[in-house]
Amino acid sequence: MSEETVTATFDVYRFEPGKDAAPRYDRYVLDLPPHTPVLTALLKVRAEIDPSLTLRYSCRSAICGxxxxxxxxxxxLACEAAIGPELERDGRIVxxxxxxxxxxxDLVVDQESFWRNYSKIEPHLILDPRHxxxxxxxxxxxPEEVDRFKETPRCIACAACYSACPAVEADPAFPGPMALAKLFRFVVDPRDQAHQDRLVRIQTDGLWLCLRCHLCTEACPKDVRPSERIRDLKEMAIAAQGATEHGSxxxxxxxxxIRERGQLNEMKLARQTFGPIGLLAQAPQGIRIWRKKPELLRxxxxxxxxxxxxxxxxALDNGKTKEDLP
Ligand code: FES
Structure with missing residues (x-):
């Protein structure tokens, strides 16, 4: 009995910098079972249609990233995403x-900035030579201490979070979700003797550039939930050092x-964020808001x-969590 197949259209990005004037999309149409992983389809394209298609893979089992x-x-992860659901939702696969x-x-990127940001957080235990x-x-x-960072060892450094992150796109100073999730792992490790220094340093090394969009958590194939680890780091940084940066x-x-009025007092928040002197630098922005929406400044x-x-x-001040709230 032959296996049921679907006709799948793939529009694949092709570009060789220095050779091609601009990127293009090549279309390939294949009949494949719906459970076929996207990676398998691309390897079939490379084997049977276009051997020049360039991509990166290794384990084919959602392990190597x-x-x-x-x-x-x-x-x-192309080895994990089946073509069936993609076709059902979008009609084709880009x-x-x-x-x-x-x-x-083509599909191979230069990961230098991703790994440079990772090495900057010093991803290893720092022990005190005096002890x-x-x-x-x-x-x-x-076991309780290990439990505090049980999600982060699941990370396979695939960089899906880095790719999804608008803060990385907006500001190269942002270390990226994976680097911060890994930093969290060392900050809560009781054997690490530099966790206070790490918290102080990351406050000025991009921690507060996170936009809290949670796209990293949505993209992570291993449920590391980097945005939650970044939130934890922010809370710990304020507890360790106080609110010393614009972000904190x-x-x-x-x-x-929100506690005072249940909604934002934008003018007050700007003063709290930038201080009275720093607020002067925000004057052009304030004038624009005043012209368009003056009610925001009241x-x-x-x-x-x-x-x-x-x-x-x-309730939260008394140690309750959101799960305890009615
Ligand atoms: S090939 Fe290893 S994670 Fe996909």
């Missing part, structure tokens, strides 16, 4: 290289604003049900 690419505009990294050829481990012994941790002052001010009235907001804050 080599085959990440844009599949219908989402950063995915394959492009990962974003935020220059293309070397060496006892000779011949390991430095054991309790903005976060603290935002929280205070202190808002407390919202109806403000007392409910206060109860939420009190």
């Amino acid at each position: 080599s085959c990440a690419m844009q599949i219908n505009s989402k950063s995915r 394959i492009e290289p990962m974003r935020n990294q220059p293309v070397l050829r 060496p481990m006892p000779e011949g012994r390991e430095n054991p941790m309790t 002052r903005h976060a603290v001010g935002f929280k205070e604003n 202190a808002p009235h407390p919202i109806e049900g403000q007392d409910e907001v206060e109860k939420i804050y009190e």
Whole structure:
């Protein structure tokens, strides 16, 4: 009995910098079973239609992280994404290289910035030479201590999060979700003796450039949830050092604003974020807002049900989590 197949149309990004004047999309049409991984389809194209198609892969089992690419505009592992659901949703499959990294050829990108950002966070335990481990012994941790970073070892460094991240695109100073998730792993490791320094340094090394869009968490094929680890780092950085940067002052001010009135007082928040002197530099932006939406610059009235907001804050202050709230 022959296996059921679907006719799949692939539009594949092709570009060789230095040779091609501009990128193009080559179309390939194949009959394949719907459970076929995108990577298998691309390898069939390369084997049977166009041997010049260039892509990166290794394990074909969602382990090595080599085959990440844009599949219908989402950063995915090509060996994991089946063609059936993609065709059902979009009618065709558009394959492009990962974003935020220059293309070397076709679907292969230069990952230099991704790995440079990773090495900058010093992804290894930093031990205090004054307190060496006892000779011949390991430095054991309790299961509870290991549990604190149980998600991050799942990371396979595929860079899908880096590709999906608008903060990486907007500012090269942002280390990227994977580097920050890995940093979290060392900050909460009780054996690491540099965690305070790490927290202080990352405050000025791009931590607050995260936009909280959660696209990294959506893209991560291993459920590392980098945006949650970045949120944890921000909370720990404020606890360790106070609100010393624009980003941390903005976060603290935002929280205070909502507690006071249930909605933002934009003018007050700008003052809290930039300080009275820094606010002067924001004057051109303020004038633009005043011309278009002057109501944004007035202190808002407390919202109806403000007392409910206060109860939420009190519960959180008393150590309750959002799961405990009614
Ligand atoms: S080929 Fe290894 S993760 Fe896809």
